[in-house]
Amino acid sequence: MEKISQKEFHSIKRLSKNYIGLTAEKTINVVSCNTGKEVFVSDKLSNMSESIYNQETKKLLVYNTSGYAYLYQLPDGKRLLPKIYLKQSDIWSEQIIWEGDFCWYPSFRKGIYRLNTRTGEVELVVKIKGENVTHIVQDKNNILVFTSPKTKNIYKQREKVIRYSYRIEKDGELKYQYRKQEEDYCKICFIIEDVNKKKVIVATSSKKRVEGDSLLYCSDGHLLNIPVNNRWKQGEWWYNRELQISEQDNRMIYVDEHGYLCITELYAENIIKRNRLDKYVYDILYIPTKGVLILTDDGVYEMREA
Numbered sequence: 001m002e003k004i005s006q007k008e009f010h011s012i013k014r015l016s017k018n019y020i021g022l023t024a025e026k027t028i029n030v031v032s033c034n035t036g037k038e039v040f041v042s043d044k045l046s047n048m049s050e051s052i053y054n055q056e057t058k059k060l061l062v063y064n065t066s067g068y069a070y071l072y073q074l075p076d077g078k079r080l081l082p083k084i085y086l087k088q089s090d091i092w093s094e095q096i097i098w099e100g101d102f103c104w105y106p107s108f109r110k111g112i113y114r115l116n117t118r119t120g121e122v123e124l125v126v127k128i129k130g131e132n133v134t135h136i137v138q139d140k141n142n143i144l145v146f147t148s149p150k151t152k153n154i155y156k157q158r159e160k161v162i163r164y165s166y167r168i169e170k171d172g173e174l175k176y177q178y179r180k181q182e183e184d185y186c187k188i189c190f191i192i193e194d195v196n197k198k199k200v201i202v203a204t205s206s207k208k209r210v211e212g213d214s215l216l217y218c219s220d221g222h223l224l225n226i227p228v229n230n231r232w233k234q235g236e237w238w239y240n241r242e243l244q245i246s247e248q249d250n251r252m253i254y255v256d257e258h259g260y261l262c263i264t265e266l267y268a269e270n271i272i273k274r275n276r277l278d279k280y281v282y283d284i285l286y287i288p289t290k291g292v293l294i295l296t297d298d299g300v301y302e303m304r305e306a
Helices: none
Strands: 002-005 011-014 019-023 028-032 038-041 048-054 059-064 068-073 097-099 102-107 111-116 122-126 131-139 142-149 161-168 174-182 185-193 199-205 210-219 222-227 243-246 251-255 260-265 271-276 281-287 291-296 299-304
Touching: 011 048, 011 281, 011 291, 019 048, 028 048, 097 131, 102 131, 111 131, 131 161, 243 281, 251 281, 260 291
Parallel strands: none
Antiparallel strands: 002 299, 011 019, 019 028, 028 038, 048 059, 059 068, 097 102, 102 111, 111 122, 131 142, 142 161, 161 174, 185 199, 199 210, 210 222, 243 251, 251 260, 260 271, 281 291, 291 299
């Protein structure tokens, strides 16, 4: 394992085939995957948390935990708009759908907001009465909206997941298509992206009543039941962000509760590699054919594939 940077970063993500984004306390650095050199550093902002990149328009949206955002044009880094207020805090970049000039993202109690990246205008475009929006997922030209019934008792187990479908129109409008009630699944925990930018949903099966029992992969609008490695049940580490999935390479890369970096086969128990880190790990990024980048409290490390 080789140390490649002394600077402390808190999160790392693959923005596109050519770029990765490194988040520090007040800045986001964009680095070329080909050369390893910085191509852009954002303005200094407080509570910097996330970024999302549109490869088609080469625009980068950077935002903080309070829901304030800035829009930049890469690779020159020119700021395109004044500060944008997204009207929603703590948005996961995996929950933002960006098509053309519009971004859609969920608000748990309100619905779905839309950001016009040309004007900076933000408006609530979908409001579902009596239900909380938990996740949204893109399926080609559609947006799948997952909701759960509102309840005053936050500890009550939700028995149903309700799925809506909206078609993305050319003018950025969302056209309602259908509503389905999924009886088999009682809770969606979170959504992650595999290394090829596919959406993966981690959920709970109501039939077996074991949390973390099944991994639901959303592909072309269909939910497929995929068995999960038993190690997912041995701690709370899988709630964290130190997790990478590559369906193409059939690998799952994560930091377990004992501080080991583990590479396993996705649908089996076989451990391909296990390394003791002895450092506090903020985040990891797996790049096929290159290796794993590890963000720790004393810098950035690279573990190359054998």
